[in-house]
Amino acid sequence: MNYFNISILHKGKKQIELVEADNKHVAKAKIRSKFPHAIITKIEPTSAPVGVVFEDLISWFRKIFKKKINIDDKISTIRQISVMTDAGIPIHDALNDIASNTQNDQLAEIYRNISNDIDAGRSLSDAMEKYREEFGYVALAMAKLGERTGSISASFEKLANILENVRDNATKFKKAVRYPLITLTAMAIAFTILIVVVVPKFKEIFEQFKTELPLPTRILLGIENVMSNYGLYIIIAFIASIYAVIYFYKNNSEFKMFMDKLLINKRFYLINKVIFLSTMHKYTLVFGELIRSGIPVLEALQTALGMVDNDAIKQKLESVNINIKRGLSLSESFEQTELFENMLLQMLRAGETSGQLDKMLGKITQYYDMKFQDIIDNLSTYIEPIMMVFIAGLVLLMALGIFMPMWDLGKAAKA
Numbered sequence: 001m002n003y004f005n006i007s008i009l010h011k012g013k014k015q016i017e018l019v020e021a022d023n024k025h026v027a028k029a030k031i032r033s034k035f036p037h038a039i040i041t042k043i044e045p046t047s048a049p050v051g052v053v054f055e056d057l058i059s060w061f062r063k064i065f066k067k068k069i070n071i072d073d074k075i076s077t078i079r080q081i082s083v084m085t086d087a088g089i090p091i092h093d094a095l096n097d098i099a100s101n102t103q104n105d106q107l108a109e110i111y112r113n114i115s116n117d118i119d120a121g122r123s124l125s126d127a128m129e130k131y132r133e134e135f136g137y138v139a140l141a142m143a144k145l146g147e148r149t150g151s152i153s154a155s156f157e158k159l160a161n162i163l164e165n166v167r168d169n170a171t172k173f174k175k176a177v178r179y180p181l182i183t184l185t186a187m188a189i190a191f192t193i194l195i196v197v198v199v200p201k202f203k204e205i206f207e208q209f210k211t212e213l214p215l216p217t218r219i220l221l222g223i224e225n226v227m228s229n230y231g232l233y234i235i236i237a238f239i240a241s242i243y244a245v246i247y248f249y250k251n252n253s254e255f256k257m258f259m260d261k262l263l264i265n266k267r268f269y270l271i272n273k274v275i276f277l278s279t280m281h282k283y284t285l286v287f288g289e290l291i292r293s294g295i296p297v298l299e300a301l302q303t304a305l306g307m308v309d310n311d312a313i314k315q316k317l318e319s320v321n322i323n324i325k326r327g328l329s330l331s332e333s334f335e336q337t338e339l340f341e342n343m344l345l346q347m348l349r350a351g352e353t354s355g356q357l358d359k360m361l362g363k364i365t366q367y368y369d370m371k372f373q374d375i376i377d378n379l380s381t382y383i384e385p386i387m388m389v390f391i392a393g394l395v396l397l398m399a400l401g402i403f404m405p406m407w408d409l410g411k412a413a414k415a
Contacts, residue, residue: 155293183387270379
């Protein structure tokens, strides 16, 4: 948003009004609406007021350091809403009771605010709309479904099941990569200590050699020289680079698209499969549940897109809605995305023809889940060869770099 200083002549007096608008034309329209009989003499762009900049800065810091709602707490409270509404307790009473009993302060405040909005005459889905970021697209869709069918309890029970499934897969993936990450980190620390502590002691000996040192030794000495003189700068640059990538990934749509395309590229061993399978599993899971619950196909597709974090995949899936509006079938639209295997497309066609689309989507979801679980269960097996090659390379470099000059010295002494 831009700011403009607009000089006007109003009731015989000159005054300057600060206006927030996208451009000069919008700013002029706002002034004419506020002062219909005023004469505009000058419009100048200006910087945002100090107060606005300060507020934006505070909100930016709050957004960065804002603690995410624990998904276990979220699932627990959603199940409580399902049970309490199924028992006949009014939704606003259920929300107030949950807010009073939950230990999560963020959720307590959110549920109180939603309850107050419902008491003021708003629907549950409208009241939850303000907390789209906290609850997600699926929660809003299930709330709307509950209002449409008159069964909030059934909708929120399905919502809890969906969130549990997503949580379990995320937890399983984190556990699978924990061991390789710890191992690689330990090796990196050990190698750094050897370079900084051990190599300098041999450096004094190597400097006495009048012959050219072997390549591995020169590599070690080069690394030692860089680490000794620029180690702190390298660490700072490395950390800054990580934060820069994370920042631009979250705030720059073009950079995020570039990274998302890169991550699902076939050259990224395992990473591309994990991202693709987990994304397609979440997408088909939510889409199938929404179809099973009676939500129209176009609305279900749009809602399921909210579960897709990878922009490269999302861009292809967004074309499905467009093609359906043009008159193509669901299977034909999915075929054009080139994301689905022929077997899955045949299952979709069979589901459309027989009127059992929800069942076929359930089977497709099971297929993606099976593939995802298989790759997660065997992640260590896939990664171990890479880790062994990496570790062997470091050990070989250290051994050759230190002992090859010693061997040459021994041969020279014998001669």
